[in-house]
Amino acid sequence: MGTVPLLTDEEASPEARAVLEAIRISRGTEPNNFWRALAHDPAQMRDLWETIGRVMAPGALDPLVKEMIYVAVSAANGCSYCVHSHTAAARAKGMTPAMHAELLAVVALACRTNALATALGVEIDDRFRA
Amino acid sequence: MGTVPLLTDEEASPEARAVLEAIRISRGTEPNNFWRALAHDPAQMRDLWETIGRVMAPGALDPLVKEMIYVAVSAANGCSYCVHSHTAAARAKGMTPAMHAELLAVVALACRTNALATALGVEIDDRFRA
Amino acid sequence: MGTVPLLTDEEASPEARAVLEAIRISRGTEPNNFWRALAHDPAQMRDLWETIGRVMAPGALDPLVKEMIYVAVSAANGCSYCVHSHTAAARAKGMTPAMHAELLAVVALACRTNALATALGVEIDDRFRA
Amino acid sequence: MGTVPLLTDEEASPEARAVLEAIRISRGTEPNNFWRALAHDPAQMRDLWETIGRVMAPGALDPLVKEMIYVAVSAANGCSYCVHSHTAAARAKGMTPAMHAELLAVVALACRTNALATALGVEIDDRFRA
Amino acid sequence: MGTVPLLTDEEASPEARAVLEAIRISRGTEPNNFWRALAHDPAQMRDLWETIGRVMAPGALDPLVKEMIYVAVSAANGCSYCVHSHTAAARAKGMTPAMHAELLAVVALACRTNALATALGVEIDDRFRA
Amino acid sequence: MGTVPLLTDEEASPEARAVLEAIRISRGTEPNNFWRALAHDPAQMRDLWETIGRVMAPGALDPLVKEMIYVAVSAANGCSYCVHSHTAAARAKGMTPAMHAELLAVVALACRTNALATALGVEIDDRFRA
Numbered sequence: 040m041g042t043v044p045l046l047t048d049e050e051a052s053p054e055a056r057a058v059l060e061a062i063r064i065s066r067g068t069e070p071n072n073f074w075r076a077l078a079h080d081p082a083q084m085r086d087l088w089e090t091i092g093r094v095m096a097p098g099a100l101d102p103l104v105k106e107m108i109y110v111a112v113s114a115a116n117g118c119s120y121c122v123h124s125h126t127a128a129a130r131a132k133g134m135t136p137a138m139h140a141e142l143l144a145v146v147a148l149a150c151r152t153n154a155l156a157t158a159l160g161v162e163i164d165d166r167f168r169a
Numbered sequence: 170m171g172t173v174p175l176l177t178d179e180e181a182s183p184e185a186r187a188v189l190e191a192i193r194i195s196r197g198t199e200p201n202n203f204w205r206a207l208a209h210d211p212a213q214m215r216d217l218w219e220t221i222g223r224v225m226a227p228g229a230l231d232p233l234v235k236e237m238i239y240v241a242v243s244a245a246n247g248c249s250y251c252v253h254s255h256t257a258a259a260r261a262k263g264m265t266p267a268m269h270a271e272l273l274a275v276v277a278l279a280c281r282t283n284a285l286a287t288a289l290g291v292e293i294d295d296r297f298r299a
Numbered sequence: 300m301g302t303v304p305l306l307t308d309e310e311a312s313p314e315a316r317a318v319l320e321a322i323r324i325s326r327g328t329e330p331n332n333f334w335r336a337l338a339h340d341p342a343q344m345r346d347l348w349e350t351i352g353r354v355m356a357p358g359a360l361d362p363l364v365k366e367m368i369y370v371a372v373s374a375a376n377g378c379s380y381c382v383h384s385h386t387a388a389a390r391a392k393g394m395t396p397a398m399h400a401e402l403l404a405v406v407a408l409a410c411r412t413n414a415l416a417t418a419l420g421v422e423i424d425d426r427f428r429a
Numbered sequence: 430m431g432t433v434p435l436l437t438d439e440e441a442s443p444e445a446r447a448v449l450e451a452i453r454i455s456r457g458t459e460p461n462n463f464w465r466a467l468a469h470d471p472a473q474m475r476d477l478w479e480t481i482g483r484v485m486a487p488g489a490l491d492p493l494v495k496e497m498i499y500v501a502v503s504a505a506n507g508c509s510y511c512v513h514s515h516t517a518a519a520r521a522k523g524m525t526p527a528m529h530a531e532l533l534a535v536v537a538l539a540c541r542t543n544a545l546a547t548a549l550g551v552e553i554d555d556r557f558r559a
Numbered sequence: 560m561g562t563v564p565l566l567t568d569e570e571a572s573p574e575a576r577a578v579l580e581a582i583r584i585s586r587g588t589e590p591n592n593f594w595r596a597l598a599h600d601p602a603q604m605r606d607l608w609e610t611i612g613r614v615m616a617p618g619a620l621d622p623l624v625k626e627m628i629y630v631a632v633s634a635a636n637g638c639s640y641c642v643h644s645h646t647a648a649a650r651a652k653g654m655t656p657a658m659h660a661e662l663l664a665v666v667a668l669a670c671r672t673n674a675l676a677t678a679l680g681v682e683i684d685d686r687f688r689a
Numbered sequence: 690m691g692t693v694p695l696l697t698d699e700e701a702s703p704e705a706r707a708v709l710e711a712i713r714i715s716r717g718t719e720p721n722n723f724w725r726a727l728a729h730d731p732a733q734m735r736d737l738w739e740t741i742g743r744v745m746a747p748g749a750l751d752p753l754v755k756e757m758i759y760v761a762v763s764a765a766n767g768c769s770y771c772v773h774s775h776t777a778a779a780r781a782k783g784m785t786p787a788m789h790a791e792l793l794a795v796v797a798l799a800c801r802t803n804a805l806a807t808a809l810g811v812e813i814d815d816r817f818r819a
Contacts, residue, residue: 041290042386043399044559071296073282076289080400083407086480087282093472094274099267104234105275108241112279112414114808115245117377117637120286121279123297123810126562137229139563140600143808144224145235147603147801149242149251152203152217154632154800156250158764158793159206160171160689160773166201167253169420169433172776173789174689210790213797216610223602242804244418247507247767253420256432269433270470273418277473280414281407284502288374288403290383290559299564299810301550302646303659303819331556333542336549340660342743343667347542350736354534359527364494365535371498372539372674375505377637380546381539383557397489404484405495409502409511412463412477416510419466420431426461427513429680429694504678507767513680516692529693530730533678537671537733544670544762548634548663550643550819561810591816593802596809607802614794619787624754625795628761632799635765640806641799643817657749664744665755669762669771672723672737676770679726680691686721687773 045075054081058088065092071124103132111146175205184211188218195222201254233262241276305335314341318348325352331384363392371406435465444471448478455482461514493522501536565595574601578608585612591644623652631666695725704731708738715742721774753782761796 048056055078062070077084095105106129113121126139134142178186185208192200207214225235236259243251256269264272308316315338322330337344355365366389373381386399394402438446445468452460467474485495496519503511516529524532568576575598582590597604615625626649633641646659654662698706705728712720727734745755756779763771776789784792 041292042383042557042559043289068296071294072291073286073289076291077285079396080404082483083285083400083404087285090278090476094271094278098271099265100237100271100275104237105271107230107234108238108272108275109279110808111238111241112245112276113283114804115242116280116283117803117807118283118286119807119810120291120293121283122808123293123562125279126808126810127297135229136599140603141224141228141230141235142238143805144600144603145230145238146242146808147804148220148224149239149255150246150804151797151801153243153246153248153251153767154764154797155207155213155217155793156203156248157767157769158760158772158776158796159173159203160769160776161202161206161250162171163250163253164201166198167257167432169431172687172689172773209786210794212613213790213794220606240418244414247417249417249420252418253432256418256420266469270473273415274470274473276418277411277414281411283377284374284407284410285403287377287379288370288382288386288406290379290386290553297562299562301552301819302643302817303549328556331554332551333546333549336551337545339656340664343545343660343664346740347545350538353732354531354538358531359525360497360531360535364497365531367490367494368498368501368532368535369539371501372505372536373543375502376540376543378543378546380551380553381543383553385539387557395489401484401488401490401495402498405490405498406502408480408484409499409515410506413503413506413508413511415467415473415477416463416508419433419463421462421466421510422431423510423513423680424461426458427517427692429692500678504674507673507677509677509680512678513692516678516680526729530733533675534730534733536678537674540674541667541671544634544667545663547637547639548630548642548646548666550639550646561812563809588816591814592811593806593809596811597805603805607805610798614791614798618791619785620757620791620795624757625791627750627754628758628792628795629799631758631761632765632796633803635762636800636803638803638806640811640813641803643813645799647817655749661744661748661750661755662758665750665758666762668740668744669759669775670766673763673766673768673771675727675733675737676723676768679693679723681722681726681770682691683770683773684721686718687777 041072041076043076043079045072046078047075051075051078052081055079055084058084061088073120073124103129103134106132107134107138107142110142111149114143114146115150171202171206173206173209175202176208177205181205181208182211185209185214188214191218203250203254233259233264236262237264237268237272240272241279244273244276245280301332301336303336303339305332306338307335311335311338312341315339315344318344321348333380333384363389363394366392367394367398367402370402371409374403374406375410431462431466433466433469435462436468437465441465441468442471445469445474448474451478463510463514493519493524496522497524497528497532500532501539504533504536505540561592561596563596563599565592566598567595571595571598572601575599575604578604581608593640593644623649623654626652627654627658627662630662631669634663634666635670691722691726693726693729695722696728697725701725701728702731705729705734708734711738723770723774753779753784756782757784757788757792760792761799764793764796765800 109125499515759775
C-alpha cells in the first residue's frame, strides 16, 4: 500500500488507460504497480512511457547495459522498488548471475570510493576537467 | 585543498609509495589526487588498489561498461570528484560523446523514476521478487 | 517493527507522556508511531515537537506549501515513512489530487536535472551567486 | 570546468541552437552553463526544455511554490549547481528573504526527522496508507 | 524476499560455505540474511568478511564507536537493513539506550546542518582546509 | 560565494549579533562562514546554536566520538562544507591521523555494504527487530 491507490483499468482515465494498454501490448504482461500508481497523472505517465521507450532503446549503448546502469543508480539512491523492478528487467534482457555479481561489485566499489573522496575533500585534478 | 594534505612520494610511507609506483607503472601516468590523499592510510590504499584491479578487470562485463556504471553511481551519490575522474577514465576506455549522452539520459531517467516510486510509495510487485 | 520498541503512554516517562498528550490535544488524533519511537529520548522529542510547531506554522509561507516541501525533501532523501506521513498531512491541509500530481512532477523534474548537473559537473554561473 | 566543454552557439548543432534561442527569447537572458553543457545531447535538451515549460507553469500550484520545491529537492540531493540556479530563479519569481528563511527551516526540519525515522526504523502507520 | 534468493549452506558453493562457517564460528550465531544473499558472489563475500574483520577490530577507535559510526552512515544513506543489523550489533557491543539516543541526536543534527550548508551554498573557510 | 551574502557583525540583526558574539566567546575564534550565512534567519541560528551546545556536549558519548559521527554522516550525505568544518573540529578535539584513517575506513565499509544490502533487497532478519 502506497501514498495513492493503484488504479484499475476501469478507474483510470481514458488517457491513462491508453498507456496501460500500450504497456500491455509492448511488454506482453500486465502493467506493474508503478504504472497503476502513476495513472493519477496521465500527462506524466504518458511522457514517462515515451521517454523510457526512447532512452532505453538500442543506440550507442546496448539495452541490457542501460538496464544495469538503471539498477546501479537505483541502488545508489536507495530506491527499493526501482532496484527490484529493474533487476527483474535486466534479468529478462539476459543478465546472468555472473553479470549481476559483477554489477554489484562495481556499485559497492563506487560507493566505497565515493565516500572516501567526499570525506577526504579531494580537489579535482586538472586532467579530469573538460 | 581537502581535509588532508596530498602526500608526495617523498612524504608517503614505503608501503604507500609502493602503491603509488604500482599505479604509475600500471596506468603510465602520475597517480591522481585521490591516491595522494589516501596515502595517509596505506592499508586501505593498497586494499583499494587491489580491489579496483580485480573488480574493474574484464569479466562477465566489459571494462568500459563497468566504468560507465561507476560514473552513474557517482552521479547518483553526488560525488563530484568521482564523476570527473571516472568520466575521464571512461573516455580513455573508448566512451564516445554519443555513449556519454546516452549514459546521462539513463541516469537522469532513473533519478526521475526513483523519486516518483519513492513519493508514490509503490509496493514491490510479486513478480519482481527472487 | 523498528530498531526500538514503540512506547505506550504507560511505558513513556512523564516528560515524554506530556508531549504525547500535547500531540493528542493539538491534532485531535492518537500520536503516530514516529512519536512513540522517539519517546525513548524525551529531550529530543519535546524539542522536535516545539520546532515543528514553530517551523510549520503560517508565516511568509503557507502551511500547506510547507507540508508539500516536506514531502519533496522526504522523497529526495528516500525516507518512506516520512513520505507517507507528510503526504497524509498535506492531504489533511487541503492538497488535492491535482496538487499532489504537480508536486510529484516537480520533484521528478528536479531529481532528473540534479543528476544531469552533477554528471555534467556544471560550474555555477556568476549570476547565481549571492 | 565540468566533464564536458560548454558549447557556444556556433559550436552547437542546429537543433541545440534552436533551444538556446528559445531560452534566450523566453527568459530574456543568455542561457546559463547547464544548457551549454547539455547541448551535447540535443534530444534530451529539447525534451527537458519542453518538460520544464509544462511542469513549472502555473497550474494547481503557484510557479513560485514549484520553484521553492525545486530548491528543497536540490538541497536534499546535495546538488550545488541546482541549489544556486533555482534559488536565483525563486528570487526572480518573488521569493523574499523571509520566505527563503522559512523554506530552509522546513528543509532542515525534514532532513532532521528523515534521519530519525530511518534510524528508528519506524513502521508506516496504517492511517498513512492510501 | 529480495532480488536474489537466500542460499542455504547446501546451495552455497564450497567457497561461500567456508565463509558461512567462519561467520558461525566467529559470531556464535547463524549467518544473517545479508550473507546468504551475498553468497552468490563468493569472491566479494570472502573479501568483505575479511575487510570487516580488519576494519571493525579494535585499533585507534573502540569497536563500539565504530559500530555506532556504521549506524550513523547507514541512517544517512537510508539503508534500512543496515540500520537494523548494525543497531543490533551496537547493542551487542554495549550501546545503552542513552548512548543510542545521543547517537540519533547527533545524526539528526548533522542531517539538519548538512541541508542548511548545502542550501546556503556556504564557501569552505580557509581555516578548515588541510 | 553562496546563495546568500555572508553578514558581518554590523549587517546582522541584534539577535543574530548576539549569537555571533556567543560563538566568539565560546570558541575563542571568529564565527565561520556557516554562521554568517545563517544570520539571515536569527531564530533558526539561535535555536541551532543552542541545540549544538546540548547535543554535542559530553554525555553518554564522548564529544570527540560525536564529532566523528558528524563527519561520517556528512560524508554519507555528500556535504563538502560539513566534512571540512567537522573534520577540523574533530582534529581540534584530539582526532589523530590514525583515528581519522580508521574513521574513513568504517565510513567506506558502511557505504559499500549499504549499497550491497539495497541492491540485494535483503529482508530484515527477525533478530534485528526491536
